[in-house]
Amino acid sequence: VDKTHEQQALARQQQLTKPPGSLGQLENLAVKIASLQASEIPDLTHVHITVYAADHGVMAEGVSAFPQSVTAAMIRNFANGGAAISVLAQELTAKLDVINVGTVDTLEDIPGVFDKRIDAGTANFCQGPAMTEQQCQQAILVGRDNVLSDIDNTQLYIAGEMGIGNTSTASALASALLKCDPIDVVGPGTGLDKQGIQHKVTVIQHALELHQSELNDGPLSTLTLLGGFEIAAMVGAYLTCAKQGIPVLIDGFISTVAALTAERMQPGCKDWFIYSHQSAEPGHKVVLNALDAKPLLQLDMRLGEGSGAAVAVPLLRQACLLHNGMATFEQANISKGDT
Amino acid sequence: VDKTHEQQALARQQQLTKPPGSLGQLENLAVKIASLQASEIPDLTHVHITVYAADHGVMAEGVSAFPQSVTAAMIRNFANGGAAISVLAQELTAKLDVINVGTVDTLEDIPGVFDKRIDAGTANFCQGPAMTEQQCQQAILVGRDNVLSDIDNTQLYIAGEMGIGNTSTASALASALLKCDPIDVVGPGTGLDKQGIQHKVTVIQHALELHQSELNDGPLSTLTLLGGFEIAAMVGAYLTCAKQGIPVLIDGFISTVAALTAERMQPGCKDWFIYSHQSAEPGHKVVLNALDAKPLLQLDMRLGEGSGAAVAVPLLRQACLLHNGMATFEQANISKGDT
CATH class of the missing domain: 3.40.50.10210 (Nicotinate-nucleotide-dimethylbenzimidazole phosphoribosyltransferase (CobT), large domain)
Incomplete structure (x- = not known):
């Protein structure tokens, strides 16, 4: 199981336009699948x-x-x-x-x-x-x-x-x-x-x-x-x-x-x-x-x-799509708040 | 809310090729949607x-x-x-x-x-x-x-x-x-x-x-x-x-x-x-x-x-698809067991 991709995926989840953790288990799933597939773009098409x-x-x-x-x-x-x-x-x-x-x-x-x-x-x-x-x-x-x-x-x-x-x-x-x-x-x-x-x-x-x-x-x-x-x-x-x-x-x-x-x-x-x-x-x-x-x-x-x-x-699949498809705070030019 | 379609949908669920109740809440969902839509073919495309x-x-x-x-x-x-x-x-x-x-x-x-x-x-x-x-x-x-x-x-x-x-x-x-x-x-x-x-x-x-x-x-x-x-x-x-x-x-x-x-x-x-x-x-x-x-x-x-x-x-949607698309025991020529 790939730790580098796990860390990358965790970091990306923190950058997506949502309060950190607010997608609950969908975030964990995306990170897990990214890690298992050793991919920045987890994909479950097949x-x-x-x-x-x-x-x-x-x-x-x-x-x-x-x-x-x-x-x-x-x-x-x-x-x-x-x-x-x-x-x-x-x-x-x-x-x-x-x-x-x-x-x-x-x-x-x-x-x-x-x-x-x-x-x-x-x-x-x-x-x-x-x-x-x-x-x-x-x-x-x-x-x-x-x-x-x-x-x-x-x-x-x-x-x-x-x-x-x-x-x-x-x-x-x-x-x-x-x-x-x-x-x-x-x-x-x-x-x-x-x-x-x-x-x-x-x-x-x-x-x-x-x-x-x-x-x-x-x-x-x-x-x-x-x-x-x-x-x-x-x-x-x-x-x-x-x-x-x-x-x-x-x-x-x-x-x-x-x-x-x-x-x-x-x-x-x-x-x-x-x-x-x-x-x-x-x-x-x-x-x-x-x-x-x-x-x-x-x-x-x-x-x-x-x-x-x-x-x-x-x-x-939704977990992967959200991970791959959501905008980051930077892309959307949104303040991350005082957290 | 339509009771006739609710009864029809409940009856159909009993005929599908699975032990009665084995699809759990998906069965209740299909029955509810069939009842709310007053339809034999519940559909959530739109x-x-x-x-x-x-x-x-x-x-x-x-x-x-x-x-x-x-x-x-x-x-x-x-x-x-x-x-x-x-x-x-x-x-x-x-x-x-x-x-x-x-x-x-x-x-x-x-x-x-x-x-x-x-x-x-x-x-x-x-x-x-x-x-x-x-x-x-x-x-x-x-x-x-x-x-x-x-x-x-x-x-x-x-x-x-x-x-x-x-x-x-x-x-x-x-x-x-x-x-x-x-x-x-x-x-x-x-x-x-x-x-x-x-x-x-x-x-x-x-x-x-x-x-x-x-x-x-x-x-x-x-x-x-x-x-x-x-x-x-x-x-x-x-x-x-x-x-x-x-x-x-x-x-x-x-x-x-x-x-x-x-x-x-x-x-x-x-x-x-x-x-x-x-x-x-x-x-x-x-x-x-x-x-x-x-x-x-x-x-x-x-x-x-x-x-x-x-x-x-x-x-x-899966609840509806299962309700509409599964075979009945009769269609599949399967014994319903001793229940």
């Missing part, structure tokens, strides 16, 4: 959004209000332009990739969908490891390769996810990484009632007990034991963005758990993360706190797909 | 932003960190495209009007600025009424006429303000309307220190004592005694939008005090208001609460000019 989709073996435990077939159906919906992230990506003129990292069923060829299916969903982590080590590495590479595929044209990267059951997976992973009780991070997901949430807690507690002896073997091992293919792919994407110097806009609960996993695997990579929103899923706040993250928006969203991050993109 | 600028007699009491000449200088900056609201309006392809309602000095002709100067700033409300009744009516008409000037092409109206000293004016007005101690609503404005804030409180307490006997004569009288020309113009604009059925996006502290004044003058007109953000100015929260307002953003902005409202416009 946004790359990728939705990673996969199924989850823990669905055998009855942890979601939706049937598993919805993962595949939503992949078709992403490609057809009918999903929230499709509508938002089009509006943002962002590049939208959809990657099948492991649905339960094989899918027909779908234009616009990359078939990188690793397996028929993960295994049920209440019975054994969710993935083999090789599968986890394979998923991480799917994310890496996606970032690298358009890296010269990417000014901001967003990873979204779709996978019925994946708030259970993310909650298990967060509980293990944060060494907290699942009750602190489990929520309704797509719409569980109180009883459903209690069951989800019990299922995850059971999984953590099962894998207890291996949960100190490091974050990669934890990801293998309790993760999902789409989450591992997001981890790979985040690690690659940090390594390659691409700012990342983090989405909701699952995306942030992937971000936490990446940070644990490669401390410092979170310098490249900007946090778009705090979702309605109660565990999100806990994971954000663990990353010292201050999200921009609190709109009670809880959809995933990268939708919360996409909704925040205009704020980041 | 946004009309007007910045009202004026000077304030209370500046004689030394209540701001900036000199009064900045009001005029900023009017030139708005017109030249160098101010925050100029940059944002251009990005939003919004119509931007700038109206001089009463700077201390007469200004040269400035292309893009309407000269509706009522007087050389308001009078010092620590000495007497800020305006005459006639001046207050004149200012209200400036706002009304501006709304009407482009009403057939306005889908959303934003009033911004500029006026060195106008957080003092707004604080005085809010204290009188809410019958609260100025200490509860006075803040640093453009950048007062602790001592400056204490002085500002004392000045406003003094003004409230001076006018005490007339502060129960209704909100129009209170506006005349303690208001500003730009604030009265905003009140006129808000009242006219509500009467004509145009949704209004409210900006920060001063804008919200004008909204409160309008609501007190014409109860129910707040049905047409959407609250963009909660600013860093501490009194804003108090005034928002008095309007039962839940603002969309909390970005620590405190600039005025309509800038906070402009920053929120993309959120409203």
Whole structure:
């Protein structure tokens, strides 16, 4: 992260025709993006959004209000332009990739969908490891390769996810990484009632007990034991963005758990993360706190797909436009007052 | 406000390919805009932003960190495209009007600025009424006429303000309307220190004592005694939008005090208001609460000019686009789950 451009950007913010600090978090955003891009003219014209989709073996435990077939159906919906992230990506003129990292069923060829299916969903982590080590590495590479595929044209990267059951997976992973009780991070997901949430807690507690002896073997091992293919792919994407110097806009609960996993695997990579929103899923706040993250928006969203991050993109763009386009006091011949 | 379209929009939100409620406040926004526009296809392509600028007699009491000449200088900056609201309006392809309602000095002709100067700033409300009744009516008409000037092409109206000293004016007005101690609503404005804030409180307490006997004569009288020309113009604009059925996006502290004044003058007109953000100015929260307002953003902005409202416009547009453009479960052939 570039300190020279950070200082330059801070100095410029003090010269723009407004009371110092009066654009609030938009000033911090402009300075951060200028610093990450090592540019005097931060620019987020080119946004790359990728939705990673996969199924989850823990669905055998009855942890979601939706049937598993919805993962595949939503992949078709992403490609057809009918999903929230499709509508938002089009509006943002962002590049939208959809990657099948492991649905339960094989899918027909779908234009616009990359078939990188690793397996028929993960295994049920209440019975054994969710993935083999090789599968986890394979998923991480799917994310890496996606970032690298358009890296010269990417000014901001967003990873979204779709996978019925994946708030259970993310909650298990967060509980293990944060060494907290699942009750602190489990929520309704797509719409569980109180009883459903209690069951989800019990299922995850059971999984953590099962894998207890291996949960100190490091974050990669934890990801293998309790993760999902789409989450591992997001981890790979985040690690690659940090390594390659691409700012990342983090989405909701699952995306942030992937971000936490990446940070644990490669401390410092979170310098490249900007946090778009705090979702309605109660565990999100806990994971954000663990990353010292201050999200921009609190709109009670809880959809995933990268939708919360996409909704925040205009704020980041406005921050850059104000930074680049406003007049300085000198240009406008305005007194800076007695401050 | 149209209940039929509200019900239709609520029903559509339940059919879109997402868990019900998962778009959070974006769903409420889409339903509200559909209802206010009485349309199945809420649309915010055409946004009309007007910045009202004026000077304030209370500046004689030394209540701001900036000199009064900045009001005029900023009017030139708005017109030249160098101010925050100029940059944002251009990005939003919004119509931007700038109206001089009463700077201390007469200004040269400035292309893009309407000269509706009522007087050389308001009078010092620590000495007497800020305006005459006639001046207050004149200012209200400036706002009304501006709304009407482009009403057939306005889908959303934003009033911004500029006026060195106008957080003092707004604080005085809010204290009188809410019958609260100025200490509860006075803040640093453009950048007062602790001592400056204490002085500002004392000045406003003094003004409230001076006018005490007339502060129960209704909100129009209170506006005349303690208001500003730009604030009265905003009140006129808000009242006219509500009467004509145009949704209004409210900006920060001063804008919200004008909204409160309008609501007190014409109860129910707040049905047409959407609250963009909660600013860093501490009194804003108090005034928002008095309007039962839940603002969309909390970005620590405190600039005025309509800038906070402009920053929120993309959120409203995204809410509409999602509402109009997402596929339904039926269209996408997706199971709604067991909910």
